[in-house]
Amino acid sequence: MLRSRRCRLRNTNGSWRVDETYLRVADKWTYLYRAVDWTGDTIDFLLSPKRDAAAAKRFFQKALRAPNHPRPRVVNVDGNPAYPTGIEELKGTRELGRRCRCRPVRYLSKIVEQDHRAIERRIRAMQGIRSFDSAWRTIQGIKTGNMIRKGQVFWCQRATFSDRAAFVSDLLAVAVAA
16 A cells, blocks of 8 residues: 555665564564665565564565665664675675675664654554554554655645645545545
8 A cells, every 4th residue: 555655755865774673463572674764764664573584685675666765775774683684685686786785883773763763652552452464554554644744755745734634545545534
């Protein structure tokens, strides 16, 4: 759903910050992988039951498929050893450019950590999420709201509340009462 409306989003740049956080979904720990560019614009997210190289690779493949994200020239990651492994595998299959650098620098992920706060705060207020599907939908809605708030959507940057509500309903295929 979010992919079909990506053409309305501003293009991101080639410096990605990637991080993951964990959430409790149905009494199990799940991992939310997220990527933003150096200006703080959201690139993509992936909710995964595991935190391993396969999940990291799946996340990068999902982010690279989006039409408004150029191939990254540098990917800044934290200390998770799964990221360099996933990036090297993608370089081997030429899904990621050979010249793309993977920089394991902890302090550069602060932008992503600040972006995690909105999700964690809302989920804590909801007293947890009971299923994986509802967690994915909830996170998708929160991310959409944050993208609008950050001005990442072309025509919603200075739009009225009703314009934003119409965009969200169109984006998420939700019926909004007028």
